[in-house]
Amino acid sequence: QKVDSALYTRELAPTDSKPHWADQLLPIEYKRYRTRGDPFDDTEPDVEADAKARKEVRGQVISYAELIFAVQQRLHLIMILVMGRKFRLLHWDRSGVSVSLSIDYYEHWELICEVLWRISVLARFHPELLGVDPSATRIFLNDPLWTEMTDAGEECTDDADHRTRELAPGELVGDKPITYAYVRKLFRASLTMAWPRYELEVPDGKNVRKFLVGRPYFRAKGMTGRGSRGYVALDCHTKKFVWLKDAWRADFALLTKEGDILAQLNAAQVSNVPTLVCHGDIRGQTTKTPDFWELMHPRDPFSFLPTTSTSSQGPSNSSTRAKRKWTDPNADVPSSKPKGLNGGVSEDRQYCPLRRHIHYRIVVEEVCLTLPLFEGGQQLVVIIFDCALAHYEATQVGIIHRDVSGGNILIFPRIFTNEDGTRSIDWTGILTDWELAKGLSDARKPRQAERTGTWPYMSVALLNRPQKDAEIPDDLESLFYVLLYHAVRHLKSNCKNVPDWLEDFFNVFSYFDGAYGCGHWKQNAIETGKLVINHATKTRLMFNSPMDQLLGSLVRSFQAYYLVKEYDETQQKAEAQSQLQATTLRAPASGVSRIRRKVAAPAFKVDGKVLAQLRSFRRPEPETSAPTEEQRELANIVSNPQLFVAWLRRYAMMEWPADDKEGDRVPADWVESTAIGPTNVPGYTPNKRQRRTSDTS
16 A cells, blocks of 8 residues: 655654655645545535545545554554545544545635644654654664563563473473573564664553563554554563553443453463453543544433433433454543543443443463364363353353354463373363453443444354343353364364355344344354254264264253243343233223124124034133253253353363364465355344454454
8 A cells, every 4th residue: 555645753754655654743635526526525415436435435544544553653644635625634543533524725825824834843842742652662773672572572582382291300490480492583583674663661550561572463454443463572670571552441430440450360360361461441541433423413412401201210221333353441541531420431422332442451471372272172171260260260250251252262382290200281161352251240330332242253142132241151051162163173073164154153143123143053053952054954063073963962052041031031021021911901891892792793703613623622822832851951951151161171171182173274365254044033134244253353
C-alpha cells in the first residue's frame, strides 16, 4: 500500500519515494472527483457507480489508518482527505472515525493554511495531540537500547530445548531462570528493520515498568475495537523475556481488569493460568470519537426525568446482537465518569451507539506456543485437560472465563519431577485471555450490552440466545469445540474435505427474525448427539483412536444436557403457569353455560359408536418426555466442571497411536466458499461469515 503523501517530522522525513508507514505523522490522500472521491458525501443521489466509488475510497482510507495503528503506537490519527478543490479532516481512533465538513480550500485558503500551521506546532510541542502515544518511546538505530535488543535476540548456548523429553541427570538444574530457545527466536524474529522498536510503559501499582518490543507476534485485524497486539518483550529491569499485550479495553463498568483477575487466580494458586507481572490503564488514555458523537447529538435535557413507565425501575437493558469477539469490559475508569450505571454503561451514555475504549497493557511471565503445534492426539487431549482443570479451579474461587477459544488455549513447556525421581519436560496447556471473566456470583448482574465469546467456539445456547448469561456448561462446550476443531484439522481421520467441514461446522451462521444464530451443522450435532462428515450418508467422523470415544461421549452428553435443561425449564414454566391460572379470575358462569349450550346444540349428532371411541382415547402426552436416568448422568458430565475434568483425564491416560497427527489439513492457499446448499432447519437461511477465529482480542 502507498498513501499519496504524508507529513513527517524533520528528523524522519524520507528521502526516497517510499511511504515509510512507521514514520508518518499525518497521511494525506488525494482524489480527483469532488463527489465520487468523497466517501462521506451523502448529499448526491445514490447512483450505483458513485456509491461503489465512494465505498472503494472509504475502504482505502480505512486500510491506511489500520496499517498506521498496527505499525505505530497511536492514541488516534489525523488524516487529510483532499477531493478536487475540497478537503476533509478525519480523526481515527479505536471507537471509529470523526469527519469534518467538506471545505473548499481554494475559496478558504486561509483555513487550510491555519490547519497546516497548527499541525506543525503540535508536531513540535505536543505530538500527543496528533495521536502519538507518550507512553511509548521510539528506539532508533543509534540508541543503546537498540543494541541491547539486538544482543538479546542473538542465539545463546544456555537456552533450553523446549521439546518434550526425559532430562539427563544435572540438566536444567539450579536457580538460574530458564530461557527456552524458541522464546529468544521469536524475539529475534520481531526485530525486523521494516517495523519500529519501542520502549513501552506498563503500570506496576504506583510504579512504572518498561519493556522493549519490536514487531507484534499477534495483532487483531480491523480499525475499530480492542486492537489487541501481543509482543514478545524484553523486561528492562530483569532482562527476561515476557509476554506483553497492548489493547484498548471497552469502557464498561463493574467488570474486573484481566490483570486483577489473574492476580486473584495466582493468589489462589490456580493451575495452568498465566503468571501476572504487571498491568494497568495507560495514562488515562481513552478514545474520543464517542465524545464527538455526543457533541453532534445532544441529549434532550429532560430525557433523564422519570416517567410513568420508568419511575419505579431503572431503564431496561439494550442488547446488540451478532457481535463477534467481545471486548474486555472493565472497572477502572476516569474519576469523572458519571455514576448510575445500567448494563455496564453509564446511564447518561447509553444513548451513544459508539463504544468508548481505554488503553490498557498487561504483562505475564509465560511466552507460550500456539495450540496447533501439539504433537499428537493424546497430547491435544492432555492440553485441553490442563485448561479444563484451570477452568474448574477458577470456578472454585468464583470466576468463570466466558471466552474459551482456540486462540486462548496455549502451550507452555514445564519441567516435572516424576515419581521415580527422574525429570522431564512436558507441554502444559495454559488458559489465557481472562479479560471477559467475571464472578459466578455476578451472573445476574448486567455488565455489558452484548453476548461474549468467539463465534466458532461459542455454545449453541449462546449463539441462539444472545442475551443469555454465560454459564459453566457454555465454557465446557467451548472446550469441546476447541478439541473437535483441532482434532479434525490436524489429526488423521476419515474426513476428506477438512476445510469445508470446518467452515460448515464452525463458521456458518443462521439468520432468522433479524438476528444471527447457530449454524445447522453445529446445531444438528448437538440435537442428534452425532458427529457426521456427510449428512446424506450419515457417515460418522472417525479417527480410529480413543478420540472417537471421547468426542462421541461428549457430544452425546451435550445432547443430553440440552434435553434435560429444556425439560426442566419447561416443567418450571408449566408450574409457574399453573400457579398463575389458579389465581386468575374465571369467566362468569353465565358466559360458560352460554358457550356450552351453543356447542351442545342438536345441529350436530354423535352416534354411540363414535362416542364410545372418543371416550376411549387417552389424553395426549406432553411433547417433551422426562429424561431418563442415563440422560441425566450424561448431562452431568458437561455441567459439572470437576466431572468434566475427570472425564478428560480418563481418556488422556489411555493408549494412543503415536503417529496420528497429519499436519495442517487446511491448505495455506485455501479460500472459503461463498455459498452453501440449503439447510434443513425450518426458518433458517444458511450463510457464511468470516468471524474472528480467535478470538475473539
